[in-house]
Amino acid sequence: MRIALLADIHSNLEALQACLAHARRESVERYVFLGDLLGYGADPVACLDLVAELVEQGAPAVLGNHDAACLEGDLQDMGHHARDAIYWTRKRLGPRERDFLAGLPLAVAEEDRLYVHASADRPEAWTYITGAKDAAAAFAATSARVVFIGHVHSSLVYFSTPGGTPRAFQPVAGVPIPLSDYRRWLIIVGSVGQPRDGNPAACYAVHDSVSGTFTHFRVPYDAHAAARKIRAAGLPERLAWRLTVGQ
Numbered sequence: 001m002r003i004a005l006l007a008d009i010h011s012n013l014e015a016l017q018a019c020l021a022h023a024r025r026e027s028v029e030r031y032v033f034l035g036d037l038l039g040y041g042a043d044p045v046a047c048l049d050l051v052a053e054l055v056e057q058g059a060p061a062v063l064g065n066h067d068a069a070c071l072e073g074d075l076q077d078m079g080h081h082a083r084d085a086i087y088w089t090r091k092r093l094g095p096r097e098r099d100f101l102a103g104l105p106l107a108v109a110e111e112d113r114l115y116v117h118a119s120a121d122r123p124e125a126w127t128y129i130t131g132a133k134d135a136a137a138a139f140a141a142t143s144a145r146v147v148f149i150g151h152v153h154s155s156l157v158y159f160s161t162p163g164g165t166p167r168a169f170q171p172v173a174g175v176p177i178p179l180s181d182y183r184r185w186l187i188i189v190g191s192v193g194q195p196r197d198g199n200p201a202a203c204y205a206v207h208d209s210v211s212g213t214f215t216h217f218r219v220p221y222d223a224h225a226a227a228r229k230i231r232a233a234g235l236p237e238r239l240a241w242r243l244t245v246g247q
Helices: 013-025 044-056 065-071 080-090 095-102 132-140 223-232 237-245
Strands: 002-006 030-033 107-110 113-116 146-149 156-160 167-169 184-188 202-208 213-219
Touching (some): 002 013, 013 044, 013 202, 013 213, 013 223, 030 044, 044 095, 065 095, 080 237, 132 156, 132 167, 132 184, 223 237
Parallel strands (some): 002 030, 113 146, 146 184
Antiparallel strands (some): 156 167, 202 213
């Protein structure tokens, strides 16, 4: 089965539509959403509608920290631009959208895979995987052979052998990576709606469970149109700028 993995959409409708269209061309049979559907962007309801439709068809989706923040909380741990976007988004969510978010789990296990927004080690803590120590803690918290996560906004692959320290490498877009059965894998798939690696093209990934491969994709989209919507909504200018430069 070919599974599309989409993380950190952040209310960016143009990026989400571009990735879904690309996934269809890649003959994807299943979709998985790795959290942070909302925040930063100007199309929260439209993005939730697209995701909810696929969830109704059987796509797993997990809760992200921005999704949780859109439901409640004082947001003291967030930067002021993120807080402004969350407060703006809260005003646009109705009971249907809130019920959908409230029903999302923190993690979903499927065969030898785990889907989670942040670390498998206490997902509710929203820990960023920033090095081998964080990756080791995530591996230790689950028996899954392959863990797919978002949260970091830049793609990276960690692998580990029994008793070994996790090691990392940067995937090359469009090049399949064989996921050896003799190793465990932690895959940060990158961000659909707000990449932060200097490349504004949207990110998503495809896992082929039959061939045992993972492929990272970059998908160009109209980032300037998404940025114009952010400005028109009165959201912080920095959030618009980030889309056009990939930062």
